[in-house]
Amino acid sequence: MIRTGTRYRxxxxxxxxxxxxxxxxxxxxxxSSVALSFFDSDNGASTFTGFGNYVYLFTDPYVSERFWNALxxxxxxxxxxxxxxxxxxxxxxxxxxxxxxxxxxxxxxTLLFIPATLSVVIVGFLWRLIINPLWGLVGFPLLGDATTAxxxxxxxxxxxxxxxxxxxxxxxxxxxxxxxxxxSRIDGARAWATFWQIKFPLILPQFGLIAILTYIWTFNxxxxxxALNGSAPGPNYSTDILGxxxxxTFFGSSGQVADTDLGATIASVVFFIILVTTxxxxxxxxxxxxxxxx
Amino acid sequence: MTTVPFKQRRARLQKGDAASATLVHVLLIxxxxxxxxxxxxxxxxxxxxxxGIFGAPFAIPTPDTFNLDGYKNVFTRGNFAxxxxxxxxxxxxxxxxxxxxxxxxxxxxxxxxVRISPLLTGFFIIGIMLPIRLGTVPIIKMMVATHLIxxxxxxxxxxxxxxxxxxxxxxxxxxxxxxxxxxxxxxMDGAGEFRVLGIALPLVRPGLAAVASITMLxxxxxxxxxxxxxxxxxxxxxxxxxxxxxxxFQSDYPALLAALTLGxxxxxxxxxxxxxxxxxxxxxxxxx
Numbered sequence: 372m373i374r375t376g377t378r379y380r381x382x383x384x385x386x387x388x389x390x391x392x393x394x395x396x397x398x399x400x401x402x403s404s405v406a407l408s409f410f411d412s413d414n415g416a417s418t419f420t421g422f423g424n425y426v427y428l429f430t431d432p433y434v435s436e437r438f439w440n441a442l443x444x445x446x447x448x449x450x451x452x453x454x455x456x457x458x459x460x461x462x463x464x465x466x467x468x469x470x471x472x473x474x475x476x477x478x479x480x481t482l483l484f485i486p487a488t489l490s491v492v493i494v495g496f497l498w499r500l501i502i503n504p505l506w507g508l509v510g511f512p513l514l515g516d517a518t519t520a521x522x523x524x525x526x527x528x529x530x531x532x533x534x535x536x537x538x539x540x541x542x543x544x545x546x547x548x549x550x551x552x553x554x555s556r557i558d559g560a561r562a563w564a565t566f567w568q569i570k571f572p573l574i575l576p577q578f579g580l581i582a583i584l585t586y587i588w589t590f591n592x593x594x595x596x597x598a599l600n601g602s603a604p605g606p607n608y609s610t611d612i613l614g615x616x617x618x619x620t621f622f623g624s625s626g627q628v629a630d631t632d633l634g635a636t637i638a639s640v641v642f643f644i645i646l647v648t649t650x651x652x653x654x655x656x657x658x659x660x661x662x663x664x665x
Numbered sequence: 666m667t668t669v670p671f672k673q674r675r676a677r678l679q680k681g682d683a684a685s686a687t688l689v690h691v692l693l694i695x696x697x698x699x700x701x702x703x704x705x706x707x708x709x710x711x712x713x714x715x716x717g718i719f720g721a722p723f724a725i726p727t728p729d730t731f732n733l734d735g736y737k738n739v740f741t742r743g744n745f746a747x748x749x750x751x752x753x754x755x756x757x758x759x760x761x762x763x764x765x766x767x768x769x770x771x772x773x774x775x776x777x778x779v780r781i782s783p784l785l786t787g788f789f790i791i792g793i794m795l796p797i798r799l800g801t802v803p804i805i806k807m808m809v810a811t812h813l814i815x816x817x818x819x820x821x822x823x824x825x826x827x828x829x830x831x832x833x834x835x836x837x838x839x840x841x842x843x844x845x846x847x848x849x850x851x852x853m854d855g856a857g858e859f860r861v862l863g864i865a866l867p868l869v870r871p872g873l874a875a876v877a878s879i880t881m882l883x884x885x886x887x888x889x890x891x892x893x894x895x896x897x898x899x900x901x902x903x904x905x906x907x908x909x910x911x912x913x914f915q916s917d918y919p920a921l922l923a924a925l926t927l928g929x930x931x932x933x934x935x936x937x938x939x940x941x942x943x944x945x946x947x948x949x950x951x952x953x
Contacts, residue, residue, distance in 0.1 A: 378777040379777075379779055382777040385770060385772055389769060390785075392766060395826070396822050396823050397823075397827060404799060404802050466689050466693050466696075471685060477940075479693045479697060481940045482700060482701055485704070485937075489886070489928075490885070490888065493928050496921070497704065497707050501703055501706065506719070530699070530703075533700075587796060591798055591799070593889055638801070
């Protein structure tokens, strides 16, 4: 047994490098961003303004309209992932666990995951080409219409990332011990009933976890919208999500000067939204989902 | 009482199994087609003339329509060799840094239990959920202050910070499975702690491979940080290079498709080769 003092010393030696990089380039910038949101540095010197930036964000007619629009769009972006990606991902996972395809399981799993290995930039352009009215597959400019643009982009993103919930839920499903399933088979339960009454309740915690991770990832979304529509995503801001608004605000774009403090403020609001929702989820829901010791 | 003879019952069961197996295959094949065909269409059309692309988008290239102009244009007007080099440098350096730092930290958190260990572990694990992009404004300020802005090193630092939590979580699950007797025996023989870690390392090799493969994808494919931290032509990664190239050559369809193909293929190939490690990493990292 190593003495306590020595253990502290060894812990420090091995953990410090990772701790420094992680704290320095991930935790500190996030907290510092929140701190920045309370300052105003537009005229050179940085002065403390309290909630001034927040008041401006929520009351300025133009900026607040953009913010609520981006928030609504981010919610829609997430909602489409939630109702399309997760159920289909679950179906794929269930199909993959089927004993009757055991031999070809690996091949299907790899094929279905391949879109997730692509960069969003590539996914965006690939789909833009395919749904290009010039190619004649789709006669309607899906990306050019304010009502269809965001759902179209969301579905491109779903197409790409569906492999992630699939793998995640697949892993959870195959971890269910055979004797539990064997018992239900002896009871004569059909596959459908076995799935919903036995397997799904058992993987509910993992299903919840992948739902909350999807929420965090989509609320941080940026790449696919930016790749397709730039930083003032049209038509008429109908595809502007929180990520693109944040980028446009702190980096500036044509027709908009960069505003670092306001950018930090938007980032802090998004961080707060994610934090509160995630915390609420874990406190209220995840605790109630019984984790079965398997 | 009538009982169905065993043989007959088994035959009926097998028939049902065969039917359900067919259904499962059909559904999975449909999903696989949806996943793969769009990619194949792009790859296939990148070898055609513009006429061939629009005349028959779903036909394979014929001697009439076969053409490599797209690739020629990408290589002469784009910056692909440099972009590839940058992406490889950033990805490999991030993987190396993540593996070294995460291995050390995970080893110590599992091995040297003190009162603050759980707290420290929690502090790292929370990072799996931290949206690091939201700290972009201070990150830019730090990079400007340290003259690291517009360098590949800036990307490596941020990506390492971003990937460490998941990598540490993953390595901890692997180190927990190293038998205690092995380590105690080494210590009895007077081995130093670095030596003990060296003895344990071969046992966690699958973990190292898993960390490498789950670090590769998000780093190679990221658009946000290259755009913000290393946008100049000399430092562009493939993802950013493709994005800018496509923006510039909107109407040169063969070149566009060639650029997309070149951006996509390396990772598809790498993933296909390492898919087992990757899937293992993904499920072990988030699962615990």
